[in-house]
Structure formats: structure tokens, C-alpha cells
Amino acid sequence: MSLTESQREWLRLSLVPGVGTTLFIRLLARFGTPREVLRASASALEDVVGERLADRIRQYREFVDLEAQEAAIEKYEVRFVTMEDPLYPARLAEIYDPPLSLFTRGDLHEADQFCVAIVGTREATAYGLRMAERLGTELAARGLTVASGMALGVDAAAHRGALSTGGRTIAVLGCGVDVVFPAENAELMHEIIQGGCVVSPFPMGMKALKGNFPQRNRVISGLSMGTVVVEAPPGSGALITARQAAEQGREVFAVPGQVGNRNSLGPHTLIREGAKLVESAEDILAELEVPAAARRAPAPSRAAQKAAANAAPPEHVPAAATPVPAVSEVEKDVLAVLSPEGSFVDEISLACRISVSEALSSLTMLELKGLVRQFSGKRFAPR
Numbered sequence: 001m002s003l004t005e006s007q008r009e010w011l012r013l014s015l016v017p018g019v020g021t022t023l024f025i026r027l028l029a030r031f032g033t034p035r036e037v038l039r040a041s042a043s044a045l046e047d048v049v050g051e052r053l054a055d056r057i058r059q060y061r062e063f064v065d066l067e068a069q070e071a072a073i074e075k076y077e078v079r080f081v082t083m084e085d086p087l088y089p090a091r092l093a094e095i096y097d098p099p100l101s102l103f104t105r106g107d108l109h110e111a112d113q114f115c116v117a118i119v120g121t122r123e124a125t126a127y128g129l130r131m132a133e134r135l136g137t138e139l140a141a142r143g144l145t146v147a148s149g150m151a152l153g154v155d156a157a158a159h160r161g162a163l164s165t166g167g168r169t170i171a172v173l174g175c176g177v178d179v180v181f182p183a184e185n186a187e188l189m190h191e192i193i194q195g196g197c198v199v200s201p202f203p204m205g206m207k208a209l210k211g212n213f214p215q216r217n218r219v220i221s222g223l224s225m226g227t228v229v230v231e232a233p234p235g236s237g238a239l240i241t242a243r244q245a246a247e248q249g250r251e252v253f254a255v256p257g258q259v260g261n262r263n264s265l266g267p268h269t270l271i272r273e274g275a276k277l278v279e280s281a282e283d284i285l286a287e288l289e290v291p292a293a294a295r296r297a298p299a300p301s302r303a304a305q306k307a308a309a310n311a312a313p314p315e316h317v318p319a320a321a322t323p324v325p326a327v328s329e330v331e332k333d334v335l336a337v338l339s340p341e342g343s344f345v346d347e348i349s350l351a352c353r354i355s356v357s358e359a360l361s362s363l364t365m366l367e368l369k370g371l372v373r374q375f376s377g378k379r380f381a382p383r
Helices: 005-014 021-031 034-039 042-049 051-060 066-075 126-141 154-164 183-195 210-223 237-247 262-272 281-285 302-310 329-337 345-352 356-368
Strands: 079-082 101-106 115-120 145-148 169-172 196-200 226-230 251-255 372-375 379-382
Touching: 005 021, 005 034, 005 066, 005 079, 005 101, 021 034, 021 042, 021 345, 021 356, 042 051, 101 183, 115 126, 115 154, 115 210, 115 237, 126 145, 126 154, 126 226, 126 251, 126 281, 145 154, 145 210, 154 169, 154 183, 169 183, 169 210, 183 196, 196 210, 210 237, 226 237, 226 262, 237 251, 237 262, 251 262, 329 345, 329 356, 345 356, 356 372
Parallel strands: 115 145, 115 226, 145 169, 169 196, 226 251
Antiparallel strands: 079 101, 101 196, 372 379
């Protein structure tokens, strides 16, 4: 999909080495848009990020290979989703230091906010594979989206379970969305794109480097209401994902395994530390606040779809009143300090005594809930 000019400048700035989320948001708070950051003088940049990074921004702004990124984005029908995009997952925006942007293949839905991650070892036992697929199936059948990392073993089983019942699943990659890793999951990746979404915080063409996976794991847990660990030996990346989920204030669940099996050590440790023991999807749903309206039945069979298509149209039923969206305490504070004429992010940050990153995350959530509108120049006002 073609990029807008605004997206091009966002991508160009985000590809400059050293410009992470915190500095990016600080630059936006000062200059308003990536375009203005890239056009800023050396002295103006130095006031915000220091001399070394200011020089790097000025050097790289002309040499970033944006054309190659755009060509790959169009070839693979990728959507580039920035933190300003309404499609950016609201739950992910709430975590500390969220990714600046996501590359996606497939569709992100609003209902994906009701998401549970299922992660575990690549070298799963038959029991681990069976439990991961069963939980993926049960959660998807009850209307939740299942997130995982598309690795061999537990991850792949969880994705397949969700797909088997016509549910939604999201695969978060440690490489570009145009790279199939592992190669054995090429067909699975295609199925996920058709029935969910493949997501990556990494640019097009990025290889599956070892150093990418901690960030990929943070996105998996950040997207989710809770993370379920199914079989994980000591040192497993699944345990890192669980720790990150706990740090992000999300629920942690673990499936008990056979005593003496090395794959059981991780889940058993998590349970001793306070993770919720899981035997079925009901154990997960009992801990999560999922509105009944968000739950959906499994996809109907083709015969049922055909019968529904031939049925007489239902009588008109008046739409129910739109519920007032819930807001967190921080969001309440942000709403309270907003000026009707519009307030800048740094002003909101100072008034609420929160970081610029947290202020921007709260504003993104409020905008998605229809409680805040954005003016030109990155000014926000109550709607």
C-alpha cells in the first residue's frame, strides 16, 4: 500500500539509528511533525537530543533507503501503522516505550484489544502442543484474539487452534513481515494473513536476528490482556515474555506440566511466583474483564452461512445507546487539564506530572475512545 507523505517522513525519521520511541516523542513534542524534525536546524535539534544524535539525524535524513522500503511495502501489500494511526492497537500504546510504528499484513480489528497471548518452547512435547492448540481453539471460539510469535512448537499450535475455529490470531515477528521465519511456517503465515494479522515493529527486509526477539516479545505481551505460558524450560523466551507481561501490568498464566520434565520448570516457577494456573480457557476468562458483547461464537459452517443468506431479512431493531467508554485515572487527569483551544503534549505532561510518552499514550487512548480531538500542530482538546 502506498505511503502518505506524512507516513514517509515518519518512517524516514524512525529509521535513523538511535531515534527510539522516547526521543521520537520528545522530538514530536518540540517540533510537531517528523517533517519539521527533519527540516530543523542543528542547533534546534541539539536543544532536544544533544549534538551527536542531532548530527546523525541531519546526516541520515538524506540517505535512508526509503524507496526500497516503499517498494517492499507495496509488493507485499503491507500497511504502515504509526502511533498516530487509529489502527494502532490501543492496548499496545499503553505500555512503556511502545514501538513507534508497526508493519502489518492482514487486518487489525478493534476487537483485537481483547487478546490473549499463548507462548512456549519450540521443542514442545505432544502434551504441550495439544494444550496450546486446545487453548487457542477455546479462546478463539469465545471471541478472543490469540497472539503468539509464529515460532515452531507452542506458538504455531496456538495459531492453528485459533484458525481452526474461524477465530482471529495475530503473529508478531522478530523480522520484517516480508520475511518468512521459520521457513517451515510459510503456509501458516499465509493462513494467518487471511484470518488475522502478521505484525512486526521491524522494517521491511529485516532478518530474524537474535537481538530482535526481546522487542518482539514485548509487543506480544503488550498487545494482550494476559500471557499464557505452555511448556518453557529455564531461559526460554516465553519466560521473558511472561516477565514483560507482568511489568506491563498484564495477567500471567501458566499451564502445569509433568513433574520432572524440563519443559515444566518454567510454568511451575511462574505458578509458584503467583501466575494463575490454567487447565482450560475458562480459567483465563475468569481472570480477565472481557465484556459479553466482545465475545463471539465460532465461525458458522458454510451450510449455515448459505441458509442465513437465503433467509428473510430481519425486522429493523433500533440500535442500543452507545455506552460511555471507561477511562483510567491518568486519562481522567489528562482530560481535566485539556484546554478547549487545544493543549500541547509537553504542556499536558507537565500539568499531569507524567512523562511525554505516557501523555501521548493516554491521548491516543482518549482519541480512540472519541473523547479527545487533535488539531494541527499536535494540539489536543476535549471533544
